Amino acid sequence: MERDRDGEPGGEGVRPSRRALLGWGGAGLALGAAAGGSAAALYPHEAPAHTDEAVEFHGAHQAGIATAVPDRLHFAAFDVTTKDRAELVALLRDWTRAAAALTRGDPVGEGATGGLPESPPDDTGEALGLPPARLTLTLGLGPSLFAKDRFGLHDRRPEALVDLPRFPGDNLDRARSGGDLCVQACADDPQVAVHAVRNLSRIAFGRAAIRWSQLGFGKTSSTTPSTQTPRNLFGFKDGTANIDGSDEAALRRHVWVPEADGPDWMVGGSYLVARRIRMHIETWDRTSLREQEDVFGRDKREGAAVGRRHEHESPSLRAMLPTAHVRLAHPDTNDGARMLRRGYSFTDGTDGLGRLDAGLFFLAYQRDVRRAFIPVQRRLARHDALNEYIQHVGSAVFAVPPGVRDHRDWWGRELLT
Amino acid sequence: MERDRDGEPGGEGVRPSRRALLGWGGAGLALGAAAGGSAAALYPHEAPAHTDEAVEFHGAHQAGIATAVPDRLHFAAFDVTTKDRAELVALLRDWTRAAAALTRGDPVGEGATGGLPESPPDDTGEALGLPPARLTLTLGLGPSLFAKDRFGLHDRRPEALVDLPRFPGDNLDRARSGGDLCVQACADDPQVAVHAVRNLSRIAFGRAAIRWSQLGFGKTSSTTPSTQTPRNLFGFKDGTANIDGSDEAALRRHVWVPEADGPDWMVGGSYLVARRIRMHIETWDRTSLREQEDVFGRDKREGAAVGRRHEHESPSLRAMLPTAHVRLAHPDTNDGARMLRRGYSFTDGTDGLGRLDAGLFFLAYQRDVRRAFIPVQRRLARHDALNEYIQHVGSAVFAVPPGVRDHRDWWGRELLT
Numbered sequence: 001m002e003r004d005r006d007g008e009p010g011g012e013g014v015r016p017s018r019r020a021l022l023g024w025g026g027a028g029l030a031l032g033a034a035a036g037g038s039a040a041a042l043y044p045h046e047a048p049a050h051t052d053e054a055v056e057f058h059g060a061h062q063a064g065i066a067t068a069v070p071d072r073l074h075f076a077a078f079d080v081t082t083k084d085r086a087e088l089v090a091l092l093r094d095w096t097r098a099a100a101a102l103t104r105g106d107p108v109g110e111g112a113t114g115g116l117p118e119s120p121p122d123d124t125g126e127a128l129g130l131p132p133a134r135l136t137l138t139l140g141l142g143p144s145l146f147a148k149d150r151f152g153l154h155d156r157r158p159e160a161l162v163d164l165p166r167f168p169g170d171n172l173d174r175a176r177s178g179g180d181l182c183v184q185a186c187a188d189d190p191q192v193a194v195h196a197v198r199n200l201s202r203i204a205f206g207r208a209a210i211r212w213s214q215l216g217f218g219k220t221s222s223t224t225p226s227t228q229t230p231r232n233l234f235g236f237k238d239g240t241a242n243i244d245g246s247d248e249a250a251l252r253r254h255v256w257v258p259e260a261d262g263p264d265w266m267v268g269g270s271y272l273v274a275r276r277i278r279m280h281i282e283t284w285d286r287t288s289l290r291e292q293e294d295v296f297g298r299d300k301r302e303g304a305a306v307g308r309r310h311e312h313e314s315p316s317l318r319a320m321l322p323t324a325h326v327r328l329a330h331p332d333t334n335d336g337a338r339m340l341r342r343g344y345s346f347t348d349g350t351d352g353l354g355r356l357d358a359g360l361f362f363l364a365y366q367r368d369v370r371r372a373f374i375p376v377q378r379r380l381a382r383h384d385a386l387n388e389y390i391q392h393v394g395s396a397v398f399a400v401p402p403g404v405r406d407h408r409d410w411w412g413r414e415l416l417t
Numbered sequence: 418m419e420r421d422r423d424g425e426p427g428g429e430g431v432r433p434s435r436r437a438l439l440g441w442g443g444a445g446l447a448l449g450a451a452a453g454g455s456a457a458a459l460y461p462h463e464a465p466a467h468t469d470e471a472v473e474f475h476g477a478h479q480a481g482i483a484t485a486v487p488d489r490l491h492f493a494a495f496d497v498t499t500k501d502r503a504e505l506v507a508l509l510r511d512w513t514r515a516a517a518a519l520t521r522g523d524p525v526g527e528g529a530t531g532g533l534p535e536s537p538p539d540d541t542g543e544a545l546g547l548p549p550a551r552l553t554l555t556l557g558l559g560p561s562l563f564a565k566d567r568f569g570l571h572d573r574r575p576e577a578l579v580d581l582p583r584f585p586g587d588n589l590d591r592a593r594s595g596g597d598l599c600v601q602a603c604a605d606d607p608q609v610a611v612h613a614v615r616n617l618s619r620i621a622f623g624r625a626a627i628r629w630s631q632l633g634f635g636k637t638s639s640t641t642p643s644t645q646t647p648r649n650l651f652g653f654k655d656g657t658a659n660i661d662g663s664d665e666a667a668l669r670r671h672v673w674v675p676e677a678d679g680p681d682w683m684v685g686g687s688y689l690v691a692r693r694i695r696m697h698i699e700t701w702d703r704t705s706l707r708e709q710e711d712v713f714g715r716d717k718r719e720g721a722a723v724g725r726r727h728e729h730e731s732p733s734l735r736a737m738l739p740t741a742h743v744r745l746a747h748p749d750t751n752d753g754a755r756m757l758r759r760g761y762s763f764t765d766g767t768d769g770l771g772r773l774d775a776g777l778f779f780l781a782y783q784r785d786v787r788r789a790f791i792p793v794q795r796r797l798a799r800h801d802a803l804n805e806y807i808q809h810v811g812s813a814v815f816a817v818p819p820g821v822r823d824h825r826d827w828w829g830r831e832l833l834t
Contacts, residue, residue, distance in 0.1 A: 117707035124702055191635040210773075233541075349629070
């Protein structure tokens with residue numbers, strides 16, 4: 001059944017949980033699987049019945065990169081507030097233990113009602129009774145963590161973890177940029193994602209504090225190409241040619257850090273670029289259909305490239321305007337550079353001028369930002385016709401270490417020991 | 418099957434759509450229904466397979482009040498910018514036509530790719546290919562719409578549409594309060610809800626503009642008591658005794674405006690109070706389990722009232738502290754006053770102090786705010802132990818006219834003709 005593969009790219013295990021806690025029987029599992037299959041057939045964009053599944057936390061790579069993209073995001077960047085390396089280590093160990101529980105659908109520590117009545121509960125409780133919802137928690141380490149005179153990590157900073165250059169048109173808000181650490185929480189249920197980040201933030205008390213965070217409500221890219229490509233807030237499909245999370249060769253070539261690149265502690269990891277891209281919805285909405293299609297280089301209904309009839313036909317870049325987004329972002333224009341994108345739409349209410357504060361929270365994983373995001377974005381920032389309708393307002397880059405191997409391992413162990 | 422009733426309180430029709438547009442066959446429907454049944458049995462809180470259903474827009478009452486509460490919200494309050502009554506009428510007629518299409522799962526006007534290529538598309542397109550997701554759109558009229566020298570409506574303002582008094586502890590942000598009009602969009606998919614508000618806002622261009630808006634991600638009350646009571650961001654079930662959307666007697670007594678109350682144009686309508694309630698998550702999270710349970714007057718795990726074992730056992734109010742939230746909000750403490758609540762949790766990132774800007778967006782429908790929200794909130798604002806952990810930061814009240822009867826009728830017709 002196709003859904004099963006979608007749920008498990010990279011061969012990661014999937015198992016139900018939290019249900020067991022509440023006494024639901026195993027008999028429901030087969031029903032749940034059947035339910036998912038039929039719903040996915042009707043609306044391939046949606047995969048609602050996935051909510052009873054858990055994504056395996058342990059593995060060679062962190063979950064939340066090649067794994068299927070569920071439809072909700074809570075992303076948080078943290079400042080480390082302690083100056084003590086031992087406390088940083090303790091935080092990462094505590095976070096790892098909590099993340100393993102949360103992604104199983106379990107509460108952290110002794111739960112929301114365990115422990116002593118005289119103490120605050122270990123878990124905040126708002127996810128009690130909710131299924132695991134395919135929650136993944138992915139940790140990243142920002143360049144500032146490696147600064148001199150902080151934690152003695154200066155010499156271990158990967159060469160590929162560069163500070164991003166300023167691109168033409170950038171209008172970055174410092175309060176929405178950077179961060180010593182990040183946690184990407186993806187889930188089918190926002191309450192599950194928010195609960196996870198909140199409880200990690202709580203565990204961090206006195207050691208790290210949230211610097212900025214972003215909720216995303218609709219994924220704009222998929223790692224499961226058999227499902228329908230989602231649409232962004234301009235109403236277009238974008239990211240048709242995203243890396244398939246089950247394409248091991250493409251992952252090895254474009255996403256995972258190989259031994260040849262190093263450093264050792266990053267092998268099997270990846271680099272994450274996060275950009276908050278404001279979309280000027282009101283301006284776009286007054287633009288003609290023809291102009292919109294020229295800007296992207298696709299038709300709006302099917303998502304087919306200019307001159308093609310179907311979305312997945314490979315595009316003729318020369319048939320597009322030189323400023324077309326698809327043409328400029330295509331690997332053929334960028335020496336074969338590809339990224340695994342996991343972006344989300346966001347809407348954060350309205351700004352002071354009554355305009356929708358909405359856009360794309362771009363998240364892209366890659367083996368080396370110097371050969372992927374940076375050259376591609378240099379080209380886009382200079383030439384992309386879309387620039388008239390968007391603005392990059394937040395930016396961060398993180399080294400994403402390899403996966404947590406087993407119950408004794410923890411996030412960042414190879415870096416910090 | 419229980420799910421069927423949950424999807425259709427008040428006997429409202431449900432039918433698939435948008436699927437037809439994309440050529441999906443009717444055969445999938447039965448599968449979809451089966452899927453919903455099993456998923457609902459596993460996780461009664463969630464009803465993912467509802468997403469292929471449409472809620473009937475036309476009827477004696479507006480949908481989005483007694484109908485089932487899907488898990489996502491986009492609420493928008495508008496300022497009417499035109500001074501011309503005829504333009505206000507035209508706006509409400511245009512909105513009604515669009516709302517009927519959107520709730521069916523159809524695009525507005527000629528769609529995202531219809532019309533002339535030289536013109537901006539009628540629909541913004543980001544919901545193209547998405548199912549109706551039980552979208553409801555509910556219109557409200559604020560007190561300011563009835564002001565003297567605006568639209569000649571001063572004499573038609575309902576007596577019950579009072580300006581809310583200032584309550585102790587209120588810390589209201591004007592930029593998040595009031596509004597001439599409001600639209601409540603509820604759906605299973607936030608992209609569908611956001612798409613609807615965005616397109617209504619676009620249709621309003623030059624006649625009305627968004628004053629403030631609020632996204633909600635997890636419902637905190639249910640109108641379908643057979644499903645699991647959702648939890649708020651304090652990790653507690655609240656609203657166990659909410660009005661059942663299929664309990665016609667309770668709706669008549671507490672929610673719908675009867676002829677005896679008047680005015681005529683409001684008969685079959687209701688009054689909506691919206692309050693943005695910030696929850697001081699960090700303070701709460703440092704509070705002991707015992708204190709948390711005392712504050713609510715319930716146990717955290719089951720949601721049972723003090724001294725009871727199960728959530729739905731009727732509480733012994735005298736067993737609770739006089740300051741317990743459940744005791745103070747209970748109808749027995751308030752001369753039988755009840756409201757139909759449809760609140761949502763929200764998380765709008767972090768504030769300048771690194772604290773989660775999160776809480777409850779309280780939405781309550783009632784026959785008369787003077788006999789429901791106002792006296793209940795006066796009591797809560799003075800005595801509720803919860804006040805140490807919350808603050809009301811936004812407020813609005815709206816008259817919600819009766820339903821749009823048929824394709825010739827429109828929102829507010831009886832008021833404006």
